[in-house]
Amino acid sequence: MEIRLDQVTVDFPARALRAVDQLSLRIDVGEQVALVGGSGAGKTTLLRVLLGAVAPTAGLVTVGGRDPYRSRAELAWLRRRTGLIRQRDDLVRGVSARLNILMGDAGRWRLRDWFTIVRGGIPHQYRRRLRHLAQQHGIEQLLDAPVDQLSGGQRQRVALLRALLPTPALLLADECTSGLDPERAAVVIGQLRSAGATLLLTTHDLQIARQFPRIVALRDGRLVADGPSLDSAATAEIYRSPVAADGPPTSW
Numbered sequence: 001m002e003i004r005l006d007q008v009t010v011d012f013p014a015r016a017l018r019a020v021d022q023l024s025l026r027i028d029v030g031e032q033v034a035l036v037g038g039s040g041a042g043k044t045t046l047l048r049v050l051l052g053a054v055a056p057t058a059g060l061v062t063v064g065g066r067d068p069y070r071s072r073a074e075l076a077w078l079r080r081r082t083g084l085i086r087q088r089d090d091l092v093r094g095v096s097a098r099l100n101i102l103m104g105d106a107g108r109w110r111l112r113d114w115f116t117i118v119r120g121g122i123p124h125q126y127r128r129r130l131r132h133l134a135q136q137h138g139i140e141q142l143l144d145a146p147v148d149q150l151s152g153g154q155r156q157r158v159a160l161l162r163a164l165l166p167t168p169a170l171l172l173a174d175e176c177t178s179g180l181d182p183e184r185a186a187v188v189i190g191q192l193r194s195a196g197a198t199l200l201l202t203t204h205d206l207q208i209a210r211q212f213p214r215i216v217a218l219r220d221g222r223l224v225a226d227g228p229s230l231d232s233a234a235t236a237e238i239y240r241s242p243v244a245a246d247g248p249p250t251s252w
């Protein structure tokens with residue numbers, strides 16, 4: 001899905017803070033972009049703008065040619081086509097991996113789907129895809145396990161499959177590789193990149209960002225670099241963030 005931001009600003013007046021500052025950006029259909037920046041640079045806020053969750057104070061945003069802030073219908077259209085993977089583990093505890101994955105498409109469940117799911121089944125329209133995804137990501141033996149019994153890496157795969165189940169046109173991933181070792185992170189990036197969706201992934205980690213064909217860098221809500229790689233000037237610009245005052249994070 002194509003993303004267009006035109007002079008987008010987001011203010012949080014209660015904190016007298018400008019989180020995104022006149023940001024213009026265009027991401028074409030199928031592009032895979034790493035969004036980098038130090039803590040507080042505005043990365044998550046930008047993803048929330050694209051999800052229709054934080055209205056810009058000024059500027060225009062369109063996703064797939066629709067403005068998520070124009071009507072509930074536009075927002076619902078966008079949400080149905082967007083997969084979100086967050087940093088924190090937001091799976092529903094006490095229920096199976098299978099049910100957590102199915103919840104990725106709960107907005108489209110019909111009454112008969114609810115009955116099937118409540119009885120522990122899989123609605124027929126999901127059976128093939130769920131099995132295929134579970135095999136592809138090596139968790140087919142874990143589908144019946146309560147997510148509480150899974151390791152961090154396994155839970156992370158469940159969250160990934162939940163985002164992929166509805167075949168999203170847009171994947172937004174917010175620091176979803178933090179806490180993973182570099183090898184596991186590379187596998188997750190590979191899985192995200194092979195999903196065929198437009199992909200926007202936020203990260204602090206330049207090693208992660210370098211696995212993407214395009215890197216967009218933010219500092220204090222402003223765009224400081226956009227291209228296939230970050231030159232040393234742009235890297236230094238991001239380092240100069242207050243959070244990095246004690247020295248850059250080790251992963252950089």
Ligand SMILES: Nc1ncnc2c1ncn2[C@@H]1O[C@H](COP(=O)(O)OP(=O)(O)OP(=O)(O)O)[C@@H](O)[C@H]1O
Nearest residue numbers: 012015017019037038039040041042043044045046
């Ligand atoms: N709902 C909110 N109300 C007030 N301030 C907010 C809100 N959400 C974010 N902020 C502030 O906006 C700034 C940008 O935050 P954001 O979460 O977008 O940064 P980030 O680049 O994702 O940082 P991190 O890498 O630490 O997650 C921060 O100073 C943050 O405290």
